Amino acid sequence: MTDAMETVRAARASDKLSAHYLRAHLFSDFVELHGDRQGADDPAIVGGIGLFAGQPVTVITTSRGHKLEERLAKHFGQPEPAGYRKAARLVKDAARFKRPVLLFIDTAGAFPGKEAEYAGQGQAIAQCLTDIGQAQTPIISVIFGEGGSGGALALACGDELWMMENSMYSVLSPEGFASILWKDASRAAEAAELLGLTPESLLKGQVIEGVIKQEGSKSAQCREIARVLEEELAKLQKLPVSSLLNRRYERFRKF
Amino acid sequence: MRLFEKRNTISERHVKANKRAEDLVPSGLMQRCPNCGLEFFSSRLDKYKTCPDCDYGFRLTAKERLAWLCEESEEWFKDIQPSDPLHFPNYEAKVAAGKKKTGLNEAVWTGLAKIGGQETALAIMDPFFIMGSLGQMTGEKLTRLIEAATEKRLPIVVFTASGGARMQEGIYSLMQMAKVVNAVNRHKAAGLLYLVVLTDPTTGGVTASFASEGDITLAEAHAMVAFAGRRVIEQTIHEQLPKDAQRAETVLKHGFIDRIVLRQEEKGTLAWLLKYGGMQDD
Numbered sequence A: 001m002t003d004a005m006e007t008v009r010a011a012r013a014s015d016k017l018s019a020h021y022l023r024a025h026l027f028s029d030f031v032e033l034h035g036d037r038q039g040a041d042d043p044a045i046v047g048g049i050g051l052f053a054g055q056p057v058t059v060i061t062t063s064r065g066h067k068l069e070e071r072l073a074k075h076f077g078q079p080e081p082a083g084y085r086k087a088a089r090l091v092k093d094a095a096r097f098k099r100p101v102l103l104f105i106d107t108a109g110a111f112p113g114k115e116a117e118y119a120g121q122g123q124a125i126a127q128c129l130t131d132i133g134q135a136q137t138p139i140i141s142v143i144f145g146e147g148g149s150g151g152a153l154a155l156a157c158g159d160e161l162w163m164m165e166n167s168m169y170s171v172l173s174p175e176g177f178a179s180i181l182w183k184d185a186s187r188a189a190e191a192a193e194l195l196g197l198t199p200e201s202l203l204k205g206q207v208i209e210g211v212i213k214q215e216g217s218k219s220a221q222c223r224e225i226a227r228v229l230e231e232e233l234a235k236l237q238k239l240p241v242s243s244l245l246n247r248r249y250e251r252f253r254k255f
Numbered sequence B: 001m002r003l004f005e006k007r008n009t010i011s012e013r014h015v016k017a018n019k020r021a022e023d024l025v026p027s028g029l030m031q032r033c034p035n036c037g038l039e040f041f042s043s044r045l046d047k048y049k050t051c052p053d054c055d056y057g058f059r060l061t062a063k064e065r066l067a068w069l070c071e072e073s074e075e076w077f078k079d080i081q082p083s084d085p086l087h088f089p090n091y092e093a094k095v096a097a098g099k100k101k102t103g104l105n106e107a108v109w110t111g112l113a114k115i116g117g118q119e120t121a122l123a124i125m126d127p128f129f130i131m132g133s134l135g136q137m138t139g140e141k142l143t144r145l146i147e148a149a150t151e152k153r154l155p156i157v158v159f160t161a162s163g164g165a166r167m168q169e170g171i172y173s174l175m176q177m178a179k180v181v182n183a184v185n186r187h188k189a190a191g192l193l194y195l196v197v198l199t200d201p202t203t204g205g206v207t208a209s210f211a212s213e214g215d216i217t218l219a220e221a222h223a224m225v226a227f228a229g230r231r232v233i234e235q236t237i238h239e240q241l242p243k244d245a246q247r248a249e250t251v252l253k254h255g256f257i258d259r260i261v262l263r264q265e266e267k268g269t270l271a272w273l274l275k276y277g278g279m280q281d282d
């Protein structure tokens, strides 16, 4: 059995795949589209239209940034309400043209800030759950680092969720979990084990559709992601819209 | 009207001033309003349990609320038992304590009710059942209620009160957010009315899902309505959050709540909205 805390460390490693690298290597073209159409543009979510295996798809990624000022503006990859509203809008736009949606997630969670509360962080996440849950087009998400709580679920509520071998998905960080439940953040490793946040245990619990192997160079890993997504998209695109939506409903109904 | 009510009676002030006297008073005899700080004798609380000064609604069990909210009610799904998907240590004891405090099988009461003559599907979350946290079976009860309402073409009223996701159930708690929201959206697609009443406290994963999806959203006076916890925010932004930052009145000012309701007027307001807020020829 893999040590869950090892997985947590790997999911947080600074030299892992970045959203920028994924956008550059999975899509032959990518045109970024900004804004939530309600007065803001959150840089912690990058979205647009890309070409994937010859077809246009809507691409949405969380983004941590590289330089310090960039990382600060993006709150280290923790989206604000405007980010979730941008994602929801781009998914709705995609559905109008039957364009599939691919989402890539690496976030500790939604940003816990004062302005984020005032701007309705909770409502913005709920909006994503609704708009992504209802959009009439195939939607696949991939967690490639941290998948933290409702802030990750908001972008992972479509037809399928895949996880990279070195990624995690949980209701709360193991440190937060340990300090809330045991008032002792140093018991994080124990918490990680109990939370079942590894791709392996989440696959067993049917929370995710599959695990993407991470072997070889980063470009080899991207080829593996592309292979999986191409195969899955082809399956989903064959389904009539009504069965796609029923399947999506059942995907969460079973829990 | 409230202008003529005395803030403190002499005897109350006496108890407050005399530390030793306070120690002699059996616990539970005095109440302190968490919103305005007023201390008063518990005997001044009626069935609505609101602060005599600021109208803050003290936390109620689902059954206490049920007692004054509806003329008739029928409980549904009371045989469902909480799940323990992580085999969490000592979880059974927490669940047992929650059941004892609330008389419920889970953190939400679900059923059919008549409010001011209007028939509706009704869910009341209970803040005394593991802090009203959203467990797998809390979500299951809500989803079954919503699906039944869609099938029977009934409107839904949901009273939210929640500390958020139930940590002891891990990711399976998180999944309830999407599960319940999806059911709400099918209900809406059927042209039916979904009313939400936010009560103290509504936070975390519940705020980020079905609590924010109401066709009409009411909130009780001074109820805490938040996504992130105050401490987490303050540690992140390194500044103090204003005292009222997560109060319903502030959330209303930012556009996320339709109306603040006083408990005493809730039944009437809900009955009116159930009658006129949805489709008229259904």
Ligand SMILES: [Zn+2]
Binding pocket: B033, B034, B035, B036, B037, B038, B051, B052, B053, B054, B055, B056
């Ligand atoms: Zn008060």
